[in-house]
Amino acid sequence: MSLPEALRALRGRAGLSLGALAARTHYDRSHLHHVETGRRRATRAVAEALDHALDAKGDLFAMWERDERVRKRDAAAQRTRASALAVSQDLCGLAELDVDDLYDGVADIAVVSRSTPPALMADRAHVLRDEALHRIRAGLYPPTGLADLYVAVGRLSGVLAYALLDLGCPHDAMRHAEAAASCADRAGDADLAVWVAGTRSLIARFQGDFPLALDLARGGLRQTGSGRGTGRARLKCGEAQCLANLGDSAGANSALNAAEDARERVRSDAPGLFGFSRAKQFYYAGSSLIWLDGGEDARRALRAATDAIAIWQSAPAGQRSLVDERLAHIYAATAHAQLGDVEGAADTVRPLLSLPPEDQISWIVKRMDRLARLLSAPYFQGNTTAHETAEAIRTLAGP
Structure with a gap:
């Protein structure tokens, strides 16, 4: 028996409505309904609260632990099979x-x-x-x-x-x-050197070392010369992300404006990961300005992230970047939250609330966690949509 099945049986045996169970556990009724129907995965905290509320003496929580072990085992096995098959296919082709x-x-x-x-x-x-x-x-x-x-x-x-x-x-x-x-x-490839400088800056930003990330981006800018590729636009956007995280609104906006000027001079772009499309530039603008204090910065972030999503969604399948497109939804939702628009934040992030575990990459987990914290702030206390969306994000992330 799975946890959802056990939950339904225990609740029926106790004669409790979902509303009564919600009152006992302090979790939203609709969230518990999704857990009971299997549409959402229960977190450790939810499983423990349900076990206690239904006096299951640890049996319900043990089922949750078993379900989690099976889920993680199956997800890992699926990734291993796909990876092994692709590598074998590559190896078979190398000889020719x-x-x-x-x-x-x-x-x-x-x-x-x-x-x-x-x-x-x-x-x-x-x-x-x-x-x-x-x-x-x-x-x-x-x-x-x-x-x-x-x-x-x-x-x-x-x-x-x-x-x-x-x-x-x-x-x-x-x-x-x-x-x-x-x-x-x-x-002796300057274009690759410039791209690597931007990537090293990105990694430093992931680690939260924004002074180092800023030095790496500016070091790369000194290597761009008079090139007509997208390297300068990408590095100026990286500089904007650093300055925004360091609290410099004027500097971040100035860097984004410089990136737009650099975009006007672009005459060539590399494919995929090594390029820097217009959609990616909008995406960077959105991901920069959400780290400031809202207001006009949040409005510009929202416009930029929304433009990035629109470009990707209208592009052929081979030109879409699903990871970045999903992150752009989080940035747009964050900007909505900063502007006090809870419904807009909930609607924007909703497509991501059913992501399977293998698609929950580190960037998505980090940025969704921040959005959940914003929606849990005292400013939104008592707002049902804010509470339900924050709880759905925490459920997605799991224990």
Whole structure:
């Protein structure tokens, strides 16, 4: 018997309505209904409260623990199967892969990386990077191809950095980014060096070290020169994120305005992960300004995040970045909350409240947690929508 089935049986035996059970547990009636019907997963705290309220003497909580073990085992098994199959497919193809095909493989990974589970992308990038390194060590490349191979290894190291960051391993991510920087230096590739500087700044921001992140972004800006790519726009947006987190509203807005100026001079962009689309630029603006005190900053953040979502949702499937699109929903919802619009926040974040565990990457968990804390602030005390949305976010995150 599953926990939802046991809950229904115990509640019926006790003769309690959902409203009465809600009063005993201090959890919302609609939330308990979703738990009882299996639409939402109970957190540890909810399971403990239900066990106590129904005098189940630990039996209900034991069922929750068993269900959690099964859920985690099944999710891990599914990830392992998918990852192993993809790696085996890659390995089978390497024997027939010429150098140009290898470069194409790197480009393909860059395009699909933001819509593929990070563990799977890490495995695939690792396999392809091993092959590229083997060819460097064995001298299996055209006379003028060494620099291109180092760029390929650097980009694959960059994919690994993003994947490990999504998996919540920033220290490993930084090591991969440093490897990418070394490859950029060996290849003499300024575009890759600028991209790596932005990625290292991103990792430092994830770790909350905004002074370091700001130094890394500004160091990258000194390398952009007069290039016509998107590197400068990306780095100025990274600078804006740092300044916003350091409380500098004027500086953050100025950096975002400079990024828009840089966008006007862009003449070329790399594919996927190594590019910086207009949607991604709007996304960065939204993710920057939500760290300030609301007001006009929140209004600009809301406009930017909403524009990013609209662009991604209207794009062909291959050009969408599902991870970033989901995060943009959180940024827009956060801006709504900062502006006191609880209904807007709830409506915007609702598509994310049924994400399966394998899609709850570290960025999503961190940003959803902040939104839940905003909705739980004294300002929203007594607001049912705020309470239910915050509780649904905590339920999503699990114990």
